[in-house]
Amino acid sequence: MTAPLPAGSTIGIVGGGQLGRMLAMAAARLGYRTVVLEPQAGCPAAQVASRQIVAAYDDAAALDELAGACAVVTYEFENVPVAAAERLAGTVPVLPPPRALEVAQDRLAEKTALNAMGIATAQFVAVDGDADLAAGLAAFGGDGVLKTRRLGYDGKGQRVFRAASAADAGGAFAAMGSVPLILESLVPFEREISVIAARGRDGRVAAYDPAENVHRNGILHTSTVPAAAMPATLAAARAAAAAILDGLGYVGVIGVEFFALADGSVLVNEIAPRVHNSGHWTEAACVVSQFEQHIRAVAGLPLGDPARHGDCVMENLIGDDILRAPALLAEPGLMLHLYGKEEARPGRKMGHFTRLKARGGAA
Ligand code: AMP
Numbered sequence: 001m002t003a004p005l006p007a008g009s010t011i012g013i014v015g016g017g018q019l020g021r022m023l024a025m026a027a028a029r030l031g032y033r034t035v036v037l038e039p040q041a042g043c044p045a046a047q048v049a050s051r052q053i054v055a056a057y058d059d060a061a062a063l064d065e066l067a068g069a070c071a072v073v074t075y076e077f078e079n080v081p082v083a084a085a086e087r088l089a090g091t092v093p094v095l096p097p098p099r100a101l102e103v104a105q106d107r108l109a110e111k112t113a114l115n116a117m118g119i120a121t122a123q124f125v126a127v128d129g130d131a132d133l134a135a136g137l138a139a140f141g142g143d144g145v146l147k148t149r150r151l152g153y154d155g156k157g158q159r160v161f162r163a164a165s166a167a168d169a170g171g172a173f174a175a176m177g178s179v180p181l182i183l184e185s186l187v188p189f190e191r192e193i194s195v196i197a198a199r200g201r202d203g204r205v206a207a208y209d210p211a212e213n214v215h216r217n218g219i220l221h222t223s224t225v226p227a228a229a230m231p232a233t234l235a236a237a238r239a240a241a242a243a244i245l246d247g248l249g250y251v252g253v254i255g256v257e258f259f260a261l262a263d264g265s266v267l268v269n270e271i272a273p274r275v276h277n278s279g280h281w282t283e284a285a286c287v288v289s290q291f292e293q294h295i296r297a298v299a300g301l302p303l304g305d306p307a308r309h310g311d312c313v314m315e316n317l318i319g320d321d322i323l324r325a326p327a328l329l330a331e332p333g334l335m336l337h338l339y340g341k342e343e344a345r346p347g348r349k350m351g352h353f354t355r356l357k358a359r360g361g362a363a
Contacts, residue, residue, distance in 0.1 A: 002201075005071050005299040007031030012070035012092070013045060014038075014057060014084070018339040018349060019275050020045030020076035022283075026291035032299065037066050044339045045076070058084045067091040074252060074298045078104045078273055079151060095298040096252040100273035103248065107149045107182045110271060117247040119240050120267050122259070127181035130173045136183035137161055137169055143186035146172060148179055158218075160186065187267055189259035193227045193234075195241040196279035198253045198293045198303055205242045206293065206303040208286065210234050211278045211314075213257070219347065223278040223314045225285065232264040240268060248273075253294035255279060277349070281314035282306075284335035284354035311357040322350040331355070 005011070011027050013020045016038025024034040024045050033050040036043070037057065046052035051069075055062030058081045066073060072093045075085070078101060085098035103113045111121045125136040127146065137144050142163025151157070159176065161169060173181065192215070197207035212227035213220055227234065241256045255276025258266040279290035288296070288304025296303055317324065322344050328336050338351035 002300070004301050005032065008033070009071040009299075010035055010050070010069055011295065011298065012037065012066045012073035012088075013049070013076055014066075014073065014080050014088075015076035016040060016043030016045040016052065017076060018044050018341075018351075021048055021339060022280075022289075022291045022337075023074070023076060023275065023294060024049040026289065027295045030292065030295055030299070030301070032295065035066060035069050037062060044341060047340045057081055060087065063087050064091075072298050074294070075101070076274055093298075096250050096254070096273045097248070100248050100250055100254075100271075104271050104273045105150055107147055107270070108180070111182075113247075114244065114268055114271075117243055119243060119247075120265070121184075122187050122267055122269075123185040125183050127173065127183050130170060133169050133172055133181075133183060137163075140183070140185040144183045145186055146176065146181055146183050148176060149182050150180070162186070187259045187269075188261070189267075190262050191227070191229060191260045192257065192269070193229055193237055193260050193266070194223070194255055194257045194276065194278040195237050196253060196255055196276055196282065196290050197238070197241040197245060198290075198297050198306075199245040199250045200297050200303045201251050201300045203246070204303055205245055206306045207238050207241055208279060208282055208290065208306045209308050210237050210258075211281060213278050217347070219318060219349075220277045220316055222316075223281055225281055225308060225312055227260075229260050230264050233260045233266060236264070236266045240266060244268075244271060252297045253279070253290050277316065277352075278314075280337070280352050281312050281354045282308075283337065284314075284356060285310050285312040312354050313357065314352055314354045316349055317351040317353065319344050319346040319348055319350065325351070328353050 010033040013036045016036045021044040027034050035051045036045045036049045037053045041054045127133045146159045148157035192213045193210045210227045211223040211225045214222045255272040257269040275290045283289040333356040336353045
């Protein structure tokens, strides 16, 4: 696939959550149709897409139907089964490449691949039993974060050990479900930042300004731009994101989360091979949002200008926070985005808003 996708073409999206919804809306604005593969009928993405295939992500017939209906297929979450992505890739371009999924789905593979690219991460050891954990904690001075290698998100499947609190690590492997784990050194970070960056089919990279992220109960609460980090920190984060994109031969938008340390250096916490919650502010503060940027990349269009036209703060609306919507709508300089989810369960991302803090500032 070399020529840009003509308007009217169909883009497949595996996954039907809010990220798929925002991708489908951006695709529509560029004249494309979208087909969403998602088991939950009437999901947020299907409400705005041209069509939904209601089936499991690994349903062979549904995957073949999706491949047959689309000129290119992308995805909105990192736990798309790699075998499904590869099956699709047998008949239709799949972007970002399935290799990015493989790397991002396993924290051990991810850190190993990043280190091989010369990208710094926390120290880590694989934990397949309590003996590995004890050895790892000893190596890291008693402090560490124990995580499931796969299927962890928003801080789920994690346990922190601190030498000072002398927590008993015995039985931790079983308590975490006797699944493959990773122990990371506990990073004394000053702040958490992320870079949303895109790589086009021509290898060109465009990065948005890094955002500073604050989490609550393990879920992203706010993303503030610009991040209050040193210029050297921001430059290091941008450079690392670009190196990761090149290293993976990537096409599309990636989210790279960093720990920023007091000495100005950064460590990558994790990568998300998709559009990212900490990039939602780009909808309100950039001419080309991360969603349009991703569609441009996978469609082979030129990447857009990632420049920012103002300072802003994005805040997630979790569960009952959605009740704030009417008051938020009354605020000038505020962009509200709701995801069309019927039930506001605790911990569920229902929407977000971006408050512009200044106007007319140069990026
Ligand atoms: P994760 O699911 O890996 O993004 O981790 C969720 C949150 O836990 C991060 O945003 C950090 O605030 C914290 N965290 C994760 N790993 C570490 C680490 N190795 N050192 C210190 N804090 C961490």
